Amino acid sequence: MDRLTDERVPEGLPAPELLPFQGAVADFRSGRDTPRDYLERAIDRLAVWEGRLHAFAAVGIEQARRAADASTERWRAGRPRSSIDGMPVGVKDVIDTADLPTELGLRAYAGRRPLVDAAAVLGLREAGAVVLGKTATTEFAMTHPAATRNPHDLERTPGGSSSGSAAAVGAGILPAALGTQAVGSVLRPASYCGAFGYKPTSGAINRGGSHDTQSHSVIGVIGASLPDLWHTAWEIVSRVGGDPGKRGLVGAPQLAPPSRPSVVVHLETDGWPLATDEARQQTEDLLHRLERAGVRVRRRQHDAEVAQLEEILAGALAKARSIINVESRWPLRAVQRIAPGSLSDTLAARLAAADQVSAEAYQELLDWRRSARRTFAAVMDRADAVVTLAATGAAPIGLTSTGNASPAVPSSVLGTPALTLPVLRDAGLPLGLQVMGARHRDAAVFGTARWLLAAAAGEEPATGSGPAPSAGGAN
Numbered sequence: 413m414d415r416l417t418d419e420r421v422p423e424g425l426p427a428p429e430l431l432p433f434q435g436a437v438a439d440f441r442s443g444r445d446t447p448r449d450y451l452e453r454a455i456d457r458l459a460v461w462e463g464r465l466h467a468f469a470a471v472g473i474e475q476a477r478r479a480a481d482a483s484t485e486r487w488r489a490g491r492p493r494s495s496i497d498g499m500p501v502g503v504k505d506v507i508d509t510a511d512l513p514t515e516l517g518l519r520a521y522a523g524r525r526p527l528v529d530a531a532a533v534l535g536l537r538e539a540g541a542v543v544l545g546k547t548a549t550t551e552f553a554m555t556h557p558a559a560t561r562n563p564h565d566l567e568r569t570p571g572g573s574s575s576g577s578a579a580a581v582g583a584g585i586l587p588a589a590l591g592t593q594a595v596g597s598v599l600r601p602a603s604y605c606g607a608f609g610y611k612p613t614s615g616a617i618n619r620g621g622s623h624d625t626q627s628h629s630v631i632g633v634i635g636a637s638l639p640d641l642w643h644t645a646w647e648i649v650s651r652v653g654g655d656p657g658k659r660g661l662v663g664a665p666q667l668a669p670p671s672r673p674s675v676v677v678h679l680e681t682d683g684w685p686l687a688t689d690e691a692r693q694q695t696e697d698l699l700h701r702l703e704r705a706g707v708r709v710r711r712r713q714h715d716a717e718v719a720q721l722e723e724i725l726a727g728a729l730a731k732a733r734s735i736i737n738v739e740s741r742w743p744l745r746a747v748q749r750i751a752p753g754s755l756s757d758t759l760a761a762r763l764a765a766a767d768q769v770s771a772e773a774y775q776e777l778l779d780w781r782r783s784a785r786r787t788f789a790a791v792m793d794r795a796d797a798v799v800t801l802a803a804t805g806a807a808p809i810g811l812t813s814t815g816n817a818s819p820a821v822p823s824s825v826l827g828t829p830a831l832t833l834p835v836l837r838d839a840g841l842p843l844g845l846q847v848m849g850a851r852h853r854d855a856a857v858f859g860t861a862r863w864l865l866a867a868a869a870g871e872e873p874a875t876g877s878g879p880a881p882s883a884g885g886a887n
Contacts, residue, residue, distance in 0.1 A: 425563075458545075472543065472545060572601060594626045610831055612632060612645060681822055691803075717790065731825075
């Protein structure tokens, strides 16, 4: 394990930029570039940023170099393992890795070394991806912040709890990193850091070896492009599947082509009244643009079914956190038992709150979640996608909070796939547009997102199916 020090960091920092991986694959194939050279450029960017960004809990440069060398040989021989062979990745520090510590942001877990990789990490390695390091997380992937900063403004939060994954991708250190989400922990930090974020259908990516195990939590991906998100998720699931007893990721190996929606739902969520004027105006401008393009937009003000969904999702953040608190009692109590006083006041308060939730109240919360999912399914019977904000605005100033999760929590509660696209701005900083779809329609959400991405840029993309790309082809 290697740790970078401030001595390696120059005075100035470059402008953060997304650096997609899929475009490099053609150069690997032709020999103009190699995975080892690609990795060295990522290590150089890590050295420039990390002393100020604090995106990593640990890095493993030498083992990453060995993996990149092996990938280079496979590409030279014309036998890459997958579309992500040689891609440097980060792994959120609540997901086990056999060669690096997994500390969960907990003092009591400092130096903890798992014996084996988590399922998703095994999938990455078998696909040829190069694990560069463990990305920083909030304490136990909950709300007490890490030291990570936002690459677009070092005085602002990167969001949480997948703080380091979003910061590393947003800064251009990595093209992709694993995160987890039980409330808004993939979508919100991706939005704040100007990256793409993918929260899959519940159970789509195997969570074995991940310590973010609450019932509506998922492993997701933060990346530099939609292809990087899809290929990363697909290559993992094709090797280790989804959660036991679940369908896993449904779709094809290639990224779905752009698909023009006929009907979208504007879901305001509890976050809409809290959103900045600029965030709301940009959303409205985009919705009007869609309507001018012939897309029907369903809104709560004129659609009783959408209004019913909004009503049942009122208070979703508090209810989701109550579920999470109850389901986290065992590990948090166990930590308290072996290391009294090691939990932050924030986490201790959440454990105390969990103790106030009776078994009957917990069952009522689960009943509410089931009802919300039925209502959402009925809405999606007559819609192609849901469009909403991924956050209430730009990342807040300061590192004592990870921001408001209200806009992102519905996709977690509903168990639906959701993406955030870095197409909006607030106060000159990144803000994500969130696109949600029906459960197990992850591939379709990507198709709609590709069309919306172009539409947001003022373009009219081609639609329909095209030729399937070869392994690793940019698409």
